[in-house]
Structures are given as structure tokens and as C-alpha cells.
Amino acid sequence: MSISHRILLIFVLSLSLGGCATQPMSFLGASFAPISYTDIRKRDVPLRLKLTVEFQRNGEHFPKGDVPLKDYATRILKDAGVISPVEDRQEGEVKVVLNNIADRGTVAAEQSGARHPLWMIGTTITDAYELSIFITSQGKTIGRTGIRHAVHTALGNISIPDYIQTFPHDQAFGKVLEQMILRGLQSMQKSGELAKLNSLGAYHFGKQIG
Numbered sequence: 001m002s003i004s005h006r007i008l009l010i011f012v013l014s015l016s017l018g019g020c021a022t023q024p025m026s027f028l029g030a031s032f033a034p035i036s037y038t039d040i041r042k043r044d045v046p047l048r049l050k051l052t053v054e055f056q057r058n059g060e061h062f063p064k065g066d067v068p069l070k071d072y073a074t075r076i077l078k079d080a081g082v083i084s085p086v087e088d089r090q091e092g093e094v095k096v097v098l099n100n101i102a103d104r105g106t107v108a109a110e111q112s113g114a115r116h117p118l119w120m121i122g123t124t125i126t127d128a129y130e131l132s133i134f135i136t137s138q139g140k141t142i143g144r145t146g147i148r149h150a151v152h153t154a155l156g157n158i159s160i161p162d163y164i165q166t167f168p169h170d171q172a173f174g175k176v177l178e179q180m181i182l183r184g185l186q187s188m189q190k191s192g193e194l195a196k197l198n199s200l201g202a203y204h205f206g207k208q209i210g
Contacts, residue, residue, distance in 0.1 A: 028151055
């Protein structure tokens with residue numbers, strides 16, 4: 001199912017449920033441990049970098065996603081305290097590429113043979129993401145690729161365990177992006193690469209993390 005079709009499905013189900021308490025709720029995949037801003041070491045003086053982004057859908061550039069991706073990435077990077085996105089390229093560039101991989105296994109049409117409406121049965125829609133982040137400063141580029149995560153959206157009569165943190169579906173994109181960007185920054189800090197950006201010569205490094 002395409003992203004636009006899934007968004008339409010969620011919207012229609014919300015209207016159909018009307019005044020019911022059940023509304024689309026999302027939660028992050030459990031494959032990766034949560035990370036918070038306190039896990040990132042802030043720089044005394046954040047790197048002033050120009051932010052560029054590219055939103056992809058199943059590996060193809062999807063320009064309509066660039067604007068929200070840039071807005072969210074700007075806020076996340078600022079809050080992390082490592083990079084301060086700026087319009088000029090005073091100290092270099094940070095590039096964020098996010099690929100949204102559609103979950104083709106939970107399409108509403110596939111349940112066309114069910115006796116009850118979809119929201120009476122309940123279903124879960126999954127959006128998987130893969131992120132790459134590159135930081136260039138003074139001729140040196142460091143980066144991380146293959147940063148993966150997923151967000152699940154529960155629709156209808158589904159019981160979600162209390163220990164799973166849920167949030168409204170309209171917050172899902174920001175939360176999953178936050179986790180991936182913070183994991184990328186944390187990886188580059190643990191390796192010592194971010195601390196050396198201002199002292200080493202030029203080389204390129206791209207490391208895949210799962």
C-alpha cells in the first residue's frame with residue numbers, strides 16, 4: 001500500500017469511529033533500545049552546518065516529504081546540542097536521507113473478505129524507515145548509513161500492552177526520526193569522530209549500523 005493510501009485509510013477510520021474512544025495510536029518498533037537526548041553529549045559550541053535532506057519512498061525521491069523531514073530534523077539536531085543548522089555553509093554541511101519502506105502486508109483491501117468492518121476487527125499498519133546521515137566540515141566527511149527503525153499504528157479494536165508507550169499517530173514521524181538521528185549522532189560520538197572534526201585532515205567514512 002502506498003503511503004498516501006495508508007494516510008487516507010487512517011483518516012477514514014478516524015471519521016468512522018466518530019465519538020468512540022478508539023483512535024489511531026502509534027508505537028515504535030521494539031528492535032532497538034530507546035535513546036534520549038541525555039545520551040548525547042552536547043558540544044560547548046555546536047557545529048554550524050547547512051542542513052540538506054532527501055525523503056525517499058521505497059528508494060525513490062519523494063519531494064513532498066522533504067519539507068517535513070527538514071523541519072523535524074532541524075528541531076532534533078538543535079535539541080541534541082551537537083549541530084546548529086544554518087542557512088549558510090559557514091562550517092560545512094549535514095545531510096539526512098530518510099527512506100520510508102511501505103509495509104505491503106497490512107493492506108485494508110486484503111481483508112475484503114472479512115465479515116466485519118476493518119475498525120471492528122482491528123489491524124496494525126507498519127512503516128519501516130532507513131536513515132543515512134553525513135556530516136562534512138573542513139574537508140572531512142563522516143557518516144552513518146543503514147540506521148533502521150519502524151513505527152506501528154494500531155487501528156480499531158486492538159489491545160496494546162500497558163508497557164508499550166503509545167502516542168497519537170500525528171506524532172509518529174517525529175518520534176521515529178528522532179530515534180534514528182540520535183542513534184547516528186551517538187555512534188559518531190562513541191567512535192570519537194565528532195570530536196575530531198576540527199582537527200583531522202580530509203577523508204570519507206560511512207559506516208552501516210543496524
